[in-house]
Amino acid sequence: MMLHLQRGVDPSSSLCGVRSQRHGLRFCGDGMRGDVSRRNVVVMREGMRVCGRVHGGRGVPAMGVRASGGEVASCDQEGEIRSDCRGEASGIAVLDMGAYFGEEAGARERFVENLRDQCHTVGLFYVKNHGVSRELCDKMLATARQFFDLPTVVKNEMDYTASPQFRGYMKIGVENTAGLVDFREQIEFGPEENAEGNADGDGDNAIYPVFRRLSGPNQWPPATYVPEFRTTAMEFMEQMNVFSMHLMQALALSLGLDYDFFDSTFLHSPHYQMKVARYPPKPAEDVNAGVGVFGVGPHSDTGFLSLLLQDNVGGLQARTVDGAWIDVPPVEGTLVVNLGEMLQLATHGYYLATVHRVLSLPGSRSRYSIPFFFNPCLDAEAKPMDIETITSKEWRDTTARGGESTHGGKNKLHPVFGINTFKSFARSHPQIVKRHHPDLMDAQGNLVLDRILG
Numbered sequence: 001m002m003l004h005l006q007r008g009v010d011p012s013s014s015l016c017g018v019r020s021q022r023h024g025l026r027f028c029g030d031g032m033r034g035d036v037s038r039r040n041v042v043v044m045r046e047g048m049r050v051c052g053r054v055h056g057g058r059g060v061p062a063m064g065v066r067a068s069g070g071e072v073a074s075c076d077q078e079g080e081i082r083s084d085c086r087g088e089a090s091g092i093a094v095l096d097m098g099a100y101f102g103e104e105a106g107a108r109e110r111f112v113e114n115l116r117d118q119c120h121t122v123g124l125f126y127v128k129n130h131g132v133s134r135e136l137c138d139k140m141l142a143t144a145r146q147f148f149d150l151p152t153v154v155k156n157e158m159d160y161t162a163s164p165q166f167r168g169y170m171k172i173g174v175e176n177t178a179g180l181v182d183f184r185e186q187i188e189f190g191p192e193e194n195a196e197g198n199a200d201g202d203g204d205n206a207i208y209p210v211f212r213r214l215s216g217p218n219q220w221p222p223a224t225y226v227p228e229f230r231t232t233a234m235e236f237m238e239q240m241n242v243f244s245m246h247l248m249q250a251l252a253l254s255l256g257l258d259y260d261f262f263d264s265t266f267l268h269s270p271h272y273q274m275k276v277a278r279y280p281p282k283p284a285e286d287v288n289a290g291v292g293v294f295g296v297g298p299h300s301d302t303g304f305l306s307l308l309l310q311d312n313v314g315g316l317q318a319r320t321v322d323g324a325w326i327d328v329p330p331v332e333g334t335l336v337v338n339l340g341e342m343l344q345l346a347t348h349g350y351y352l353a354t355v356h357r358v359l360s361l362p363g364s365r366s367r368y369s370i371p372f373f374f375n376p377c378l379d380a381e382a383k384p385m386d387i388e389t390i391t392s393k394e395w396r397d398t399t400a401r402g403g404e405s406t407h408g409g410k411n412k413l414h415p416v417f418g419i420n421t422f423k424s425f426a427r428s429h430p431q432i433v434k435r436h437h438p439d440l441m442d443a444q445g446n447l448v449l450d451r452i453l454g
């Protein structure tokens, strides 16, 4: 079995010194392989050298372990949105990225081992000292709230149906997850780029794979209403990217691979996706009428890594391998990390794509969250990993747990990341395909899957 994670276009880009055209990221090293003690992880960001150091992030309160239950952690600062709520952590691990970068002997090895353990047994954990500035996190949540407080008519000016890249504002009810309509409004973002491929039918369809149409510009809230939204969100995505790449390097080490194993598939131009979301409290009548309490129903994420900045309201829950739902309450200074199905696929289910959901209970206030999905270049291909590349005996001896996927059946994952992503957007938003990609739809309004799958 080989984790055959490769880019279709430029395999030589795995060499040291690959530079992201988009973000100016650069990861460099000399072939550290499974040797987690080497401290040569170097990131160049916007010409700045951030070598083995992280900034921001305060400590977390002591964790209390408790059994799962419907109780949701909340904070007493009514009305103020911050990321610093003190919640109990349901026994979910808090990994300290500061230890990974620090000088203490053995700390990096312990971090990596713990990471492997959490990925294998839970698939979801908190990370503190992640390097995404605390002030920026708070500002991101505050500007999100400013946006959602705007009149509907203003929000609709950036309606996602205007975007061939499926980006922009989606009102409540537009998205559904595993067949259940989500009870949240959100803005979809991706890397800020010029449109590639043939979005809107003004290029040559034949020369580009269909996933190139996912590249393009974002729709931004009007600066007159939320002046700092764009700069804040751009900086936030940048810092989340840097953190994600560090985590991918740590994940490579945790699998006994060279630390830069994933660099070529991600570094060149990771196709991340960010949602800025508001979950209003569910109307009590709906809940009483049996409509349910879900902001987002149970699902696993399709990509590689999902990172989450959540405010202090709570409501996120994860399902353990034993089938119990446990709270993933806000924990001060942390981001929640969960693994997606492509990583699960690549590791034969050794690493778990955890099923999770969001509860929106009546009476509580709106919850704001920023999920960030870190994914490889659009042309990256994920295939199951070569077991021989894994050095650890424990790994070889372990039977894969075969984590559950919510994307089985007709909606199977495609190994090429971009195709998979385009297909799932197209399935969820046929009206965008009809409007912007009419060549991908037949006269009956069905997707032309052969064309999408290439």
Ligand SMILES: O=C(O)CCC(=O)C(=O)O
Residues within 6 Å of the ligand: 275, 277, 296, 301, 308, 310, 316, 356, 357, 358, 369, 370, 371
């Ligand atoms: O908003 C959250 O807490 C999680 C959202 C989520 O799971 C998703 O968008 O996939």
Ligand SMILES: [Fe+2]
Residues within 6 Å of the ligand: 299, 300, 301, 306, 356
């Ligand atoms: Fe999710």
